[in-house]
Amino acid sequence: MNFLDELDWRGLVKDVTNREGLTKRLEEPIVLYCGFDPTATSLHVGHLQQLILLKRYQGQGHHPLALIGGATGMIGDPRPTTERSLLTDEDLQKNIDGISAQIKRILFADNNPVKLVNNADWLQGLSVFDFLRDYGKHFSVANMIAKDTIASRLQTGISYTEFSYTILQAIDFLTLHKNENVQLQIGGSDQWGNLVSGTELIRKTLGHEVEVYGVTSHLIMKSDGTKFGKSEGANIWLDPEMTDAYTFYQFWINTSDEDIVDFLKRLSMKPVEEIKELEKAFVERPHERLAQKALAAELTELVHGKEGLEAAQRMTDALFSGDIQALSVSEIRSVFANSFTHDVNEDKTLVDLLVDTKILPSKREARQMIQDGAIRVNGEVVKDLEFVVAKKDALDQELTVIRRGKKHYHLINHGSKL
Structure with a gap:
């Protein structure tokens, strides 16, 4: 099983611009990137799939970049229904600082650290004339309105600002290709149109012989149809100040039996064979919740560190045993936040x-x-x-x-x- 086949097995491949070519290219180290727009002060568990995907490529010897959308975050990727509210400069910078710290914590620990870049460095100085002349002429309006993210908004209305987002993201790919030798962009399935825009802009401006790739992964969905990433109606954030280690740990512990194997494949860094063994044990003894405990431990340590995991497990054990005197007042308030x-x-x-x-x-x-x-x-x-x-x-x-x-x-x- 090659690397791309393993990603497929994990449910992490939906669309590929050129699967045969990418399979061959991944035999040697490649520079790739994934973008994160700073729409909030923290990323949430829905972002973990892409962060961990960068970590998977990182572990294979490839060179990941994490792009912070300091410029595109001022606009916002079009949502399926309504326009995004524009951020103030102060709020935008606060969001950039917050998610940058989280990305560093998760991806900078390895010997092959991720490189952090901000598209404000090349987009904010771009004049409207350069934008229209050098980039706008390469995009067909007919093709743009056919993209899912834009087509879904044609009836309810979409501003030219958000309509332009796909062009800005394409400029990101082109700029990173020229400056950092990036040849691969990854993202969720909702980013397919933007990924294709980038590969097309590169070929139109640099020549069709230039080979770049785009890969999307299936968005994480819960089997009961409810939105992934929320607990008691609230987002599960990656910022410890917004979601503490115990709440984070319990989110995974409480994953349904119907969802846990899928989440384990997508989000665990454990090898394929180890996951298969864990799945087998889980099926045989579901009451022990072995899969939930394994994923909860792995992801809590990844996001909150070893101390955070130990605290979450201590709090969980205290709740189960009733020995709450072993906990601090702040820990008790965390454990019983919904009481x-x-x-x-x-x-x-x-x-x-x-x-x-x-x-x-x-x-x-x-x-x-x-x-x-x-x-x-x-x-x-x-x-x-x-x-x-x-x-x-x-x-x-x-x-x-x-x-x-x-x-x-x-x-x-x-x-x-x-």
Whole structure:
């Protein structure tokens, strides 16, 4: 199995401009690139497939470039439905700094580091006359409006600004080919039209004998039809300040059995045979969630580092065992981010607290659950009906965790005493 065949097996090849030619060309090191527009301060897990693809080429001895769209980010790749909101210069720079740091963290650690480039270096100085004369004349309007990203917007409307995006991306490929000897561009399947625009511009300006390539990969989709990359309706970001290691780890742990093998093939750097063995073990013992645990560990360490992975696993183990006293207050808040939170400004008996916060509907039921050992306070079973939940006994004198039954957690924030 050659490298391109392996990518195919992993579900990472959809369209190729010249598969036979590229297969041959990949026998020797090639310079390739993938673009990332700074539309937010952070990339999210949907970007991982392309980042890890660069890492795969990197591991094969090829030379990857990651392009930051400092100029194209001012415009935005056309979305299927509506125009993008234009970014201010300040927001754009903040986004560039954020995603650049993430790309470096993931791809700079290898002996064959990725090179980071910014298309603002060559596009921002381009005059409108040079744009029209040197590049615009090579593009047919009929061909441009036939591209999926533009055709989908013809009925709802598309500005000339976003209509021009494909030309700017083609200029990127041409510029990188001339300056960095880039011969391959990769991207998601939604980038096919832009990739083809680049290869065509190179041949029209430099000659048809020039051989360059474009490869797209299937976008990651969940089997139930919901959008990949969200948990509880929120994006899973690659910035640790926006998505902590525990939440990131749990996102992969909670991947459905129907999706996990596909995600494992696409996103794990494990060799093919190791993935096949893992798949076999997963099929035989799905309840152990071996595939989910393997992918969660690998990707959490990739994005959050070894310390982040260890913290996420420690927090997961504490939640499973109920030993929450092993965690810091910030870690507890992370673990129970989706649990009910109650602000309490005075010490109360456990019975009163359970009723006043509406954890339980009545004192009779509160007393019964306490006597049955169904209430835990900071991980410890409490059966004393006179037990007082006090700020001085809280974790860091700040937080008390009440567990009702096996799965229902409530956080008590202790304010100042009245």
